[in-house]
Amino acid sequence: MIDVCLLGTGGMMPLPDRFLTSLYLRHEGRVILIDCGEGTQTAIRKAELRFKPIETILLTHYHADHVSGLVGLLLTLGNESRNEPLDIYGPVGLKRVINALRVLVPELPYELNLNEISGGDTFTACGMEITAIEADHGIPCLSYGVFLKHAGKFDPEKARQNGVPLALWGRLQKGESIEGYTPEQVLGEKRQGIKLVYSTDTLPLDEVVRYGQNADLMVLEGMFGGEEKNERAELTHHSTMNQSARLALRAGAKQLWFTHYSPANPHPEEFENEVREIFPNCVISCDAQRTTLRFVD
């Protein structure tokens, strides 16, 4: 399962009652954070979540509202006597940006592993499979797909048929390969995993629809509400709530959460009826919106 907390829902600038958008994803006690604008560390504290388990930070792009809380977060992680390395992923420019920001954090008691990635790259973080999706924001920008595989059910009959020694069953079940035996020899067919998409700061992306087929949760841009904002969204390389709802519909997602509301969209709930007509199962998220995504079988 994945515990999901949308720490903030704002875009552009933090507001007294709205933190900047950032997603906290916990799987088996290990945490991925997506984006880290000014105040994200405060949002984590307010949501009563922990800093220590954060192993990986995914950055969508380097506009300040997605990055400028990083310096403070890195320091706070250091103050928690962290010494495990921290992995940071982001589009091209990551090293230039982080190395510049380190003027304020020249010394940290842990290592930063900086990984510049592109749309289509796939890697594993915190036991989850991450896929970078090229976004269309006028500058290098990524959306992220998160997938948690669900192994087949343990099948003792199959294990016996394959002659797997009883002593190895437990570890094989957990996915380890050992003494020439593989998990497949004790497990049934793979089951349905958990899929999540996080995409903001972009024109509507077909790739989000393709990746997000039957996604358990899509967290998509709610910068603007109402059809009359289409032009403004296009000009600024953002999406409207209606456009995001259409992506969720086309993907056949189970649920859609909006985030990254413009400061000029102070009451996104006013658009609830309108977006529900497009995609009924959507949530006008508030800061610290939470859920737990579980395997269905």
Next chain:
Amino acid sequence: MIDVCLLGTGGMMPLPDRFLTSLYLRHEGRVILIDCGEGTQTAIRKAELRFKPIETILLTHYHADHVSGLVGLLLTLGNESRNEPLDIYGPVGLKRVINALRVLVPELPYELNLNEISGGDTFTACGMEITAIEADHGIPCLSYGVFLKHAGKFDPEKARQNGVPLALWGRLQKGESIEGYTPEQVLGEKRQGIKLVYSTDTLPLDEVVRYGQNADLMVLEGMFGGEEKNERAELTHHSTMNQSARLALRAGAKQLWFTHYSPANPHPEEFENEVREIFPNCVISCDAQRTTLRFVD
């Protein structure tokens, strides 16, 4: 008069119920901001103060909790269609730090004037006279004195005696020199000005006492409470509340506000009785603590 708002009172890291220390000083509609940690722009909004009148930012030093909100603030000032230049003052290193941070704000619709200053330097900002005081924090660090002069009362008798044409009286009264006449020719003796000191992140400073003689307000470090924290304060180049209270006593200040509480000092009000025994007129400041300092005569 000077309107004073202590936007936040925290040190080290922002907390959900405590913004980082920053002082907003308004005189005749012009604003000086001292320090700008993560979340300061949110604190300004929460205090319902304005961004536009900020003309000058004074930075004490370049630890992140005093600077890392600057990127967001600069952007927000830009979004308010500012085109007037912004003056930033700070100790040596200012240009290196700001130029590095500009990786996140490469383009602004206004100029930044960066002024590296040292203890003893005096300059005028927003109609107030600023004095930099060398602090003792283990790295370049300044405290700031702010002084608002109070010209003498208009003296029509003196103006007549000096043969000043009636038509010039008004402008001379306001401090302009004109047509060879000076304000002194129409004004009586200078009156008592307004004096304020802002000093955090330092061992107790004799210079703060010297500058702060009879200060109307001292805003001093409250990092730690209780005598048993003297050693910790010394090690980390900070001051305890008791030490700050002794500075205010020695200076004969009218009032002392504490700020820059450590996250490990969540209830500084527990030390109120103790510090009041040293210096009675002190305030265990909360975020958005306000006052208006007025001329006494």
